[in-house]
Structures are given as structure tokens and as C-alpha cells.
Amino acid sequence: MEESSRRTFLKLAGFSALGLGAKPVLDAFASSGGVQSKPMVMKGEKALQAKRWALVIDTRKFKSEKDLEPMIEVCHKIHNVPKLENKRHEIKWLWTEEFKHIFSSQTHDFLDERVKDLPFLTLCNHCEKPACVRACPTKATFKRADGIVLMDFHRCIGCRFCMAACPYGSRSFNFRDPRPFIKETNLKFPTRMKGVVEKCNFCAERLAVGKIPACVEVSKGALAFGDLGDSKSKVRELLSSNFTIRRKPALGAGPSVFYIV
């Protein structure tokens, strides 16, 4: 009798323990099929997508600095780029240079008159193999899947390694608080703070809502923007029908900005 009562006690205790242990498991199963779903993130429906974005600049359509001004103006306006008169503090996303400066390895003393004095539009080349990305110690600058080389200002520590690495001088450093030097702030776009590097972003914020870059939009057809991975795109069409050059090709950075000279 004593023996068997001990046995029954143990049996009972065992079953109770099993029951207690099973409850949380059953609860978890019951709640997983609930109505409440987890929040998600996604791309906008109108977002433009590409394998590798590129820009083709038809310099034959430009005569003087005046033709380029509207593009620079719209770019700097919508991106809250400050205007600093001091050359050493200057911030530029899109600007002009002479042929001999931007194509320093392709120039000579006997350039034709048109090209010699023509201002060339210059910007970040959104390289295939960007040196700035390799140099950045915090991954503040990175290459997106669609080829755009972007800045994450949240992460930039202002070390300027990227500026030293960039062979095209496409990057500017905020030596001063840029806000007092922005004439009209575009409320839809953030400004930058003192101590970060900035550059052209190929209008990533516009591509996300289905718009092409602002400079292309106001270029009256002189600039073409498109996907290098799509053989039927406007840029591929232009590249296959015109002779184009890129800046400092020997460096192997693989710029995505092409010039028809």
C-alpha cells in the first residue's frame, strides 16, 4: 500500500509538470495566428529602378557657362547646398571645369577652339569601383545596388579620407555650419551640419518617387539619364551611336558619367 501510494504520487506529479510546461507552448501557437501583423518596409510604388544608373552629357549642346547655370542652380537649390564665397569652404554638387582640368590626361596644346574654352559639367561620377567607399572607415559612403554612390550623413565622422581618395574632387567638406549660407531652404530636403562631407546623390530622393534627376529635367535634352544594364535605355542608345569619353579612365574607377565631346 505504501509502495503504491508513492508510485501514484510520482505519476501525478509527472503529469502535472508536463501540463504546466505545455501551456506556454500552446499559448505561443495560439497567438502566432493572430490578426496583428508585423510592420513592413518597402520601396515606393513609383520608384525608378535600374541595374546601374548613368548620365550622358552631350557637351555639343552647350555654348557657354550660361547654358549650364540653370542645372547647377536647380541642383543646389533643391538639395540645400550652401553658397560660400570663400573658395576653400566652397560646397559643390554640380559645377563646371575646363577641358584641360577635368580631362587632364587627354588634353594637349592644340585643342580645337570650341572645346578649349567650353565649360564642362562636373559632378560625382558614381563609379563602378568607388575609391571613396573603400576609404571610408565608417561605411558612411556606400554603393547602392543600382550603382549610386551615396552618403549617409548620420554616419559621417568628417575624417575626409573619401575626399583624399576621390580622384575627381567630387566631394566637399562642411568647414562651417552651412545653414546661414542657404538662401532659400527646401523644406522637403535636409541640410547638412558642420563637419560632414557631401556630394551629388544622383537625386536618389527623386528617383524614389519616380522622377529623373533635376539637372536632367532642366537640361533641355542635353543630359540623358538611364540604366546601363538595359540595352534599350536612352543612355545605351546614345553611347552606341556617339563616341564618348570618361574622366581618368586609366585609374579603373569606372565612372558612370559619360561625355560626348
Added chain:
Amino acid sequence: MPKKKMYDRGKVFAGLAVFVVLLIFPFLLNLGKAAPAPELKLSDKAKAAKECVESKAYMTANHMQLLNEWRETVVRNAQRVYVNSSGKKFEMSLSNTCLDCHTEKAEFCDKCHNYAAVTPYCWDCHVDPKETM
């Protein structure tokens, strides 16, 4: 055991008393004057919307983590649309979505941040339309 005599007994205790009073002086001074938790003023638009991108309790406790995730996904993953737990879509943007509803940054963000003595650096770059105009 021989009885030990304490020298300058009066001065020692007086000194101790002064020391203790000095030590707790800041607490005595502020006794019963604890700053009350700020009451946040919701803008009319926020009141009309009733619910933020997530529930109020979640937003109060976790808005900083949410914003952190937003900036990561927008900038680095190029995903700009947030679909909340009930399936509603929002553009992930501090200036354009959050401040569109919470129009009074000074009455909403700043009030609480000042109370909690936190200084988030969002506004070094992100624009508050009211402050820039």
C-alpha cells in the same frame, strides 16, 4: 579598559552637523519642487488623426528606435515606405511625415526632450519648417 576622553566634542559635532546640512542642501532647497512631467500639446491635425504610425504607447516608448530604423532603411536600403501593423502606409520622413502632423516641434518634441535632458541631433540637419521660416 580606561575611559577615553573625546577632545573638542562640541566643535566636532557642530562641524559634523554643518557638513551634513551642506551635503543635503540642494535636496532641501528643491524639496517638493520636482518639475511636473510636461503636458504635450497635440496639433489639431494630430488630434484628428487619433493614431500615430503605431500605437501611442509604442510611440512614447520606442519612437527613437523606430526613427533609427527608418533612417537606416531609407538611406541605406532605399526603402521609403513604412507599412504599419494595421496595414497603413507612410512615407518614412522626419520632416515630411512626422512634422507634417506634429506641426509644433517646440510644443511636442522639444518639451519632452528638455524635460528628460536629452539633446537629439536630428535638427542639426533635418528641417523644422517653422524654425526656418
